[in-house]
Amino acid sequence: MNVIKVKNYDEMSEKATELIVNRINTLENPVLGLATGSTPEGLYQRTIKKFEQKEVSFKNVTTFNLDEYVGLDKDDSNSYYYFMNEKLFRHVDIAMDRVHVPNGVAQDLEKECMEHERAIEQAGGIDVQVLGIGGNGHIGFNEPGTSFSSRTHVVDLDESTIQANARFFNSIDDVPTQAVSMGIETIMNSKEILLLVSGEAKADAMAKLLNGEVSEDFPASILKQHENVTVIVDEAALTVAESK
Numbered sequence: 259m260n261v262i263k264v265k266n267y268d269e270m271s272e273k274a275t276e277l278i279v280n281r282i283n284t285l286e287n288p289v290l291g292l293a294t295g296s297t298p299e300g301l302y303q304r305t306i307k308k309f310e311q312k313e314v315s316f317k318n319v320t321t322f323n324l325d326e327y328v329g330l331d332k333d334d335s336n337s338y339y340y341f342m343n344e345k346l347f348r349h350v351d352i353a354m355d356r357v358h359v360p361n362g363v364a365q366d367l368e369k370e371c372m373e374h375e376r377a378i379e380q381a382g383g384i385d386v387q388v389l390g391i392g393g394n395g396h397i398g399f400n401e402p403g404t405s406f407s408s409r410t411h412v413v414d415l416d417e418s419t420i421q422a423n424a425r426f427f428n429s430i431d432d433v434p435t436q437a438v439s440m441g442i443e444t445i446m447n448s449k450e451i452l453l454l455v456s457g458e459a460k461a462d463a464m465a466k467l468l469n470g471e472v473s474e475d476f477p478a479s480i481l482k483q484h485e486n487v488t489v490i491v492d493e494a495a496l497t498v499a500e501s502k
């Protein structure tokens with residue numbers, strides 16, 4: 259893993275934007291894997307600015323999101339489709355038929371998972387996958403214990419993940435308990451991975467990632483076995499790792 263240390267969230271977002279804009283501008287038909295959560299918001303804001311300044315275009319870009327809550331449809335303000343549309347898609351020139359967010363209200367969720375995999379393959383695979391990390395080491399919604407050979411699947415969310423994400427909902431009872439998520443192998447098949455880590459709340463996870471073993475108990479640890487991973491991490495997220 260190529261670890262880039264930065265001062266703070268803004269610098270992390272800035273560096274991530276440089277990398278993503280560079281890939282969009284150099285690849286012929288860029289295929290991006292995208293993540294939700296607070297971490298990549300700064301990346302999306304800055305990318306929109308670059309679009310407005312005509313430094314990047316999404317005309318030839320295809321996107322695949324990592325995950326979606328089961329039971330929330332596109333119009334639900336807590337769905338990840340809604341998030342992506344608000345934070346990125348509706349501000350840029352992307353063709354919406356090239357946007358793929360798993361459908362969390364599909365009648366047949368197993369089929370929906372297979373469809374996500376098939377579409378990724380048909381697009382030629384993911385060129386760059388953007389990732390955040392959960393406090394328990396989850397990537398996408400692959401919670402601790404998920405098989406490293408998993409492909410897009412329906413997952414039960416950990417209690418800690420439900421609690422962490424409750425901040426977006428009216429009450430914790432409204433947080434879905436399941437999600438559709440790309441699997442670990444799906445993520446690992448990406449040609450390049452960009453992991454963004456910011457803030458003290460991620461400091462324990464970051465220390466485990468840097469100093470711990472590769473184990474299914476800590477899903478992000480598998481990234482150490484990928485040959486093209488860039489981690490952009492800020493000082494606050496490094497406090498535990500660097501105190502050891």
Ligand SMILES: N[C@@H]1[C@@H](O)[C@H](O)[C@@H](COP(=O)(O)O)O[C@@H]1O
Pocket residue numbers: 293294295296297298324325389390391392393397398399419423
């Ligand atoms: N499914 C998402 C992940 O894709 C995200 O990376 C993680 C961290 O979120 P945040 O960036 O808000 O800390 O949690 C969520 O549950």
